[in-house]
Amino acid sequence: MIITHLNATNWRNFQKIDVSLCERQFIVGPNASGKSNFLDIFRFLKDITKNEGGGLQEAVGDRGGVPTIRSLVVEQEAEVAIEVVIADTSESSETWRYTLGFSQVPQSQSYSHRYFASLTHEQVWKKDKLLLNRPNIEDKKDPDRLIRTALEEPEHGLQELAHFFQSFTYLHLVPQLIRFPDLITIESVETDNITRRSGSISRNKSNRTQFGHGLLEKIASVDEETLRSRMKTIEDALKNAVPQLEHLIFSHDEIGHPHLSLRCSNWRPNSPAQREDQFSDGTLRLLGLLWTLIESESVLLLEEPELSLHVGIVSQLAPLFFEMQIKTGGQILVSTHSDDLLLEPGIDGTEVLMLIPTGTGTEVKAASDIDAVRQLLESGFTAGEVVFSKSNHEQVEKSESLE
Numbered sequence: 001m002i003i004t005h006l007n008a009t010n011w012r013n014f015q016k017i018d019v020s021l022c023e024r025q026f027i028v029g030p031n032a033s034g035k036s037n038f039l040d041i042f043r044f045l046k047d048i049t050k051n052e053g054g055g056l057q058e059a060v061g062d063r064g065g066v067p068t069i070r071s072l073v074v075e076q077e078a079e080v081a082i083e084v085v086i087a088d089t090s091e092s093s094e095t096w097r098y099t100l101g102f103s104q105v106p107q108s109q110s111y112s113h114r115y116f117a118s119l120t121h122e123q124v125w126k127k128d129k130l131l132l133n134r135p136n137i138e139d140k141k142d143p144d145r146l147i148r149t150a151l152e153e154p155e156h157g158l159q160e161l162a163h164f165f166q167s168f169t170y171l172h173l174v175p176q177l178i179r180f181p182d183l184i185t186i187e188s189v190e191t192d193n194i195t196r197r198s199g200s201i202s203r204n205k206s207n208r209t210q211f212g213h214g215l216l217e218k219i220a221s222v223d224e225e226t227l228r229s230r231m232k233t234i235e236d237a238l239k240n241a242v243p244q245l246e247h248l249i250f251s252h253d254e255i256g257h258p259h260l261s262l263r264c265s266n267w268r269p270n271s272p273a274q275r276e277d278q279f280s281d282g283t284l285r286l287l288g289l290l291w292t293l294i295e296s297e298s299v300l301l302l303e304e305p306e307l308s309l310h311v312g313i314v315s316q317l318a319p320l321f322f323e324m325q326i327k328t329g330g331q332i333l334v335s336t337h338s339d340d341l342l343l344e345p346g347i348d349g350t351e352v353l354m355l356i357p358t359g360t361g362t363e364v365k366a367a368s369d370i371d372a373v374r375q376l377l378e379s380g381f382t383a384g385e386v387v388f389s390k391s392n393h394e395q396v397e398k399s400e401s402l403e
């Protein structure tokens with residue numbers, strides 16, 4: 001399943017989002033235009049449904065409460081709302097529609113000091129049939145119920161939807177690298193396990209080889225056939241980035257520890273294979289990214305992957321995302337600030353969402369819905385050439401203000 005449409009109201013620097021989403025979707029915008037805030041909407045849905053430490057209160061609390069999440073330009077009473085449409089593919093009819101609205105807990109509520117948010121509405125449709133419409137009679141009788149979503153309570157029978165949100169993966173390669181230079185990228189495959197509330201990440205495994213074990217153990221845990229086919233896919237992709245690479249090998253050492261090693265064609269004959277602790281950071285990061293791409297069969301949220309990768313690799317990511325998406329049937333939402341990432345001629349205007357800062361927040365539009373951009377794309381320019389052009393941005397902003 002994928003998310004085919006997103007509506008959001010008053011979420012951070014967006015007063016209104018109303019966009020369709022493709023299987024491969026790029027979210028493009030200048031610094032501080034809201035790329036991370038956009039992806040955070042999906043992380044929020046995941047956080048609500050997390051098995052441990054999840055739920056609406058935690059998801060809102062971890063983000064600093066409703067006043068931090070709600071657009072700063074709207075009044076205090078305004079609600080924050082999210083609606084997602086879910087379908088098997090972007091071409092299929094909708095399977096689920098989930099709508100959630102919340103605001104700050106009214107001071108009049110007895111529990112107001114303990115909770116961050118109160119539901120203003122929650123609706124669930126399955127194939128056009130309205131399954132749930134809150135606030136319902138029970139909520140009206142007992143407003144305390146509005147501190148929890150139906151996704152958190154098994155009796156509502158929404159496990160399939162909750163599991164879908166739970167299955168989202170978020171991958172941000174950069175902050176850990178900046179804050180913890182000895183924390184290699186591979187570890188960020190497990191980013192979702194890091195609690196943002198505490199703001200701290202365990203550093204007791206600061207050795208590079210040990211950090212590799214997070215990934216190595218994941219690799220070691222899959223069955224032999226899956227392992228063989230995934231290693232082949234990764235090897236092929238790595239060969240594009242490291243042309244001399246001959247073989248990528250997964251093996252166990254004499255005491256049973258898993259290892260990756262590689263051989264290059266330009267090494268002298270009989271030289272030993274290189275183990276993961278000697279791989280370049282770029283190779284390790286790419287390995288982590290590739291494994292995540294292969295493993296994720298659901299929605300994968302990638303934050304500016306270009307920031308940690310060599311420019312030659314960056315230009316190969318878009319076709320790689322396309323290939324992986326076809327293989328896994330999932331969805332890849334990628335925020336980016338890089339024209340190199342969007343140079344592939346096959347990128348369609350609908351696959352690029354442009355974040356356009358305005359006086360009162362950021363607007364989100366598909367590149368194909370902006371006349372000036374669509375015309376350039378149709379005349380053969382790549383998305384990378386068009387959407388980052390300064391004059392184009394000015395033109396877009398001008399046309400926005402005339403609308």
Ligand SMILES: Nc1ncnc2c1ncn2[C@@H]1O[C@H](COP(=O)(O)OP(=O)(O)O)[C@@H](O)[C@H]1O
Pocket residue numbers: 011012013014029030031032033034035036037038067068069070071072073
């Ligand atoms: N509640 C809010 N209302 C309005 N703007 C907000 C809110 N929360 C964050 N922002 C703004 O969002 C911007 C950061 O967005 P971010 O998603 O980090 O950008 P990007 O990832 O594109 O660099 C900042 O300018 C910040 O002031």
Ligand SMILES: [Mg+2]
Pocket residue numbers: 035036037
């Ligand atoms: Mg960001």
